[in-house]
Amino acid sequence: MTELHGVVAGPAATPAQPGPSHDRPDRAAGEARVRELLGRMTIEEKIAQLVGFWEKEDGEAVAPLQGEFGDVGKLETFSRHGLGHLTRAYGTRPVDAAARAAWLWKFQADLVTGTRLGIPAIVHEECLTGLSAWKAATFPTPLAWGAAFDPELVTEMAAAIGASMRALGVHQGLSPVLDVIRDPRWGRVDECISEDPYLVGTVGTAYVRGLQSQGVHATLKHFVGYSASRAGRNFAPVHAGPRELADVLLLPFEMAILDGDARSVMHSYAEIDGVPVAADPTMLTDLLRERWGFDGTVVADYFGVAFLNLLHHVAVDHAEAAVQALTAGVDIELPTGDAYLTLVEAVRSGRLDEALVDRSVLRVLRQKLELGLLDATFTDEPVQSIDLDSPEHRAIARRLAEESIILVSNQEILPLPAGRRVAVIGPNADRQAALFGCYSFLNHVLAQHPDVETGIEVPTVLDAVRAEFGAELVSSAQGCDVDSDDRSGFGAAVAAASAADVAVLVVGDHAGLFGRGTVGEGCDRDDLELPGVQRELVERVLATGRPVVLVLLTGRPYAVGWALERCAAVVQAFFPGEEGAGAIAGVLSGRVNPSGKLPISLPASAGAQPYSYLHPALGEGNEVTNLATTPPASFGHGLSYTTFAHADLSVPATVPTDGTIRATVRVTNTGTVAGDDVVQLYGHDRVASVTRPVAQLLGYRRIHLAPGQSVTVELAVPTTRLAFSDRSLNRIVEPGDVDLWVGTSTQRDTAASTTLTGDPAPVTHSSPRWTTTLIH
DSSP: EEGGGGSHHHHSSSOOOOOTOOOOHHHHHHHHHHHHHHOOHHHHHHHTTTTTTTOOOOOOHHHHHHHGGOOOOOOHTTTEEEEOOEEETSSOOOOHHHHHHHHHHHHHHHHHSSSSOOOEEEEOOOBBBOOOOOOOOOOOOHHHHHHTTHHHHHHHHHHHHHHHHHHHHHHHOOOOOOOOOTTTSSSSGGOOOOHHHOOOOOHHHHHHHHHHTTOOOEEEEETTGGBGGGGGOOOOOOOOOHHHHHIISSHHHHHHHHHHHHOOEEOOOOTTOOOOGGGGGIIIIIIIIIIIIOOOOEOTTTTTHHHHHHHHHOSSSHHHHHHHHHTTTTTTSSSSTTTTGGGHHHTTSSSSSSHHHHHHHHHHHEEEHTTTTGGGGOSOOOOOOOTOOOOOHHHHHHHHHHHHOOOEEESSSSSSOOTOEEESSTTTTTTTGGGSSSSSSSTTGGGGGTTTTOOOOOOHHHHHHHHHOOGEEEEEEOOSSSSSOOTTHHHHHHHHHHHHHEEEEEEEEEEOTTTSSSSSSOOOOOOOSSSSTTTHHHHHHTTTTTOEEEEEEEEEEOOOHHHHHSSEEEEEEEEOOOOOOHHHHHHHHHOOOOOOOOOOOOOOGGGGOOOTTTTGHHHHOOOOOSOOOOOOOTOOOOOOOSSSEEEEOOOOSSEESSSEEEEEEEEEEEESSSSEEEEEEEEEEEEEESSOOOOOOEEEEEEEEEOEEEEEEEEEGGGGGGGOOTTOEEEOOOOOOEEEEEEEESOOOEEEEEEESOOOEEEEEEOOOOEEEEEE
């Protein structure tokens, strides 16, 4: 019998306690120390701890409206009173890691010996798909984490990322993204994990634990509501109600803070019902700190404080914006001090109570104490050489990529037998960047340095298919670009397909920033058709009569219901990283048995958005409307080269509203090859005081079964997994009948029901949130 708590190694019924990520110093002694230090600070030294510094050059645009902000001076002058954060020392441009580490150690040593208080800076970096630095391993994008349904592997990945960061003197990572996907037209979908808040919460918390196990603080972003922007447009207004906020959008943050002990939170750029989160004390102080007990730091999303003036127009200037943000609860302005440097004058003029400055400075000093920075001297030698893309990194990247590939449809063509002539066609067939998301170093930074080598080994899909099937059997043609009207390559693509036994069409996205891609930050879509003329290319190849295997290499799901009917097979790969091409080729050959599941429904059309499988009965579309929203493939769907039978779901007839639903299900590999199954348990509250989803993921477990092998999976579901905000916005578990099933969100392989009995049970922050699993 094996046991897995909360699907990942972690809490079953109580929040996780602080672990080895930051063995906190004795609280009383530590508090006395930071308060004594605060008492010796001038106002200039205090404000210095609340700002970052970003050494950037003209033309390096990796943040919104970056060009609108002027030069804040030289680092040496800027940090003369100390410094809170050093922004992206490794991730702003391609630099040699060892040389940069030597520079960083000297800079930190200078802060220790050359400033009055001798406090080093926190160094932060992006790390969503690996440390965003030159020659560092690049793992699959978060949508792929969601597709893998494997939090333990995500923990392992994050620990590897954290180890690299810590070795280089980096203390904080700006990940994970816990935004729940609400509209696939939004460009930042590729940074998100799923449309399901529980999957986001379990996988995101797994990432937090892994990163912080190495002494690097995780930063939860974007708190909160960012993904619910109107029509999927970046920065657009959010009109989510308090129930959607509490029951969907906030849930992953709550889990990562209460159960993962995340040490930092980044505010979102969003306004919710007219109030920007960066200026909202009800979010950043009342909820985050007073209700959840969060005691870490809140950092600004880049330029987010100044945006209160420039974009939201709720402040007359940067000085007023700074006062609003600090008062609301934003402790540190990133990437630099464009607004918070004005706080010195705000305090001296009496416009800001210095106690609010002290509140944030104490939080920063406590964080630096946890990280060991208050005792650091930087007299030790920095790393002389470091392999940021080691075999261990690549092995994790390979496993995660393989687990994330989703076989959406298969008309008995896959796996391809040896000896077939294969034409590999499409704009993403022979393009390294096609494997990576927008926050990968390759697409985020190297795209602006075209003369610099990639720095890591990245086989393309064409490379991998040649290695898998034999180069002599593989031909290729680009066909078209990702997003252009150029059809001049169609002829060569048709010729290649006609001369082959099967055509593998590799289509999809190019990740970029602010309009430089088809997906990514600031790269939203007003339709969900394949970009450019890619569908036309597929149609032309289909017309040859050759069987077509469509490989979608994307950062969002597209409306490809037509392809499920007409292509011989459809394979979905959400930016699978440096080992992703090999994983795709392995699925095509059968070396890898696909086991990924859709973390987000495939959309019916752009007009059907926003859509979530978590919709109430009227959210699907029926006789009351002529527009159905039914997705061609639903959340949790994914095929395999073997078959699994789910049978004999058993649950108690009654369960107290404050109890645990203990469900068991028999799972058998009824096929002829070994494979992984993701056992998914769903529930539906038949009648409630507010409308409830027709399906809701209650728990899951990835298992590996040999042919013919059968196991019993036990899922202990706290009734709080069925909790919701009632008409008075109190989180409760109501009595009543609940349907349960194992399958996918829309497919019921085996079903049962139970009745929750007793009075409505209130849900508190000490209530259990995680479903635990056992294998018998």
